[in-house]
Amino acid sequence: GESVGLHLPTLSVQEGDNSIINCAYSNSASDYFIWYKQESGKGPQFIIDIRSNMDKRQGQRVTVLLNKTVKHLSLQIAATQPGDSAVYFCAETLIFSGGGADGLTFGKGTHLIIQP
């Protein structure tokens, strides 16, 4: 099937700086997107989601932006902390269009490294 990809495998930022993690998706029919955080040796944890009828959604220190024109998704993390070090995955699915019963399609992930 179509895949979701990420632009950079590793992103290194200084503690306290803002981070932007990017994701390009290829299935223009996808209508629901999620960002997950995976710490080493653990399962992914939900961070934030966004539906295709929105272009921005904010959470606590995180913001997800969706640009359907260029099929691009980004995750912004404000004032990064050491605990933000992890691999971040974007994922897509068809949830509101009658499809997607087989779960999410995941990108390969970006490893965020926080420099002290």
Next chain:
Amino acid sequence: DGGITQSPKYLFRKEGQNVTLSCEQNLNHDAMYWYRQDPGQGLRLIYYSQIVNDFQKGDIAEGYSVSREKKESFPLTVTSAQKNPTAFYLCASSPLARNGGELFFGEGSRLTVL
């Protein structure tokens, strides 16, 4: 606390042996999933189940088998037919039976074939 429990966390297997990974959830979710994760890769879907006694193949089902006899349990058997079974296996569940949505993951099981 509600959640998804996978066991064992680490498992070693000799070539030619079948192994079964356990996944239990007490979230009352209808849908359950098994994913495989390899280093530097995204998650790939092995099998999923939307309802008890029913399951479907995912993208990489060959060499694996599952059962869904109870709503809360979805064990995965890695058979000797799986050519490259060493990987990190993740079980997930979702409250939406018909369509995909937010997945809740377990802590994973790391299988190593010796």
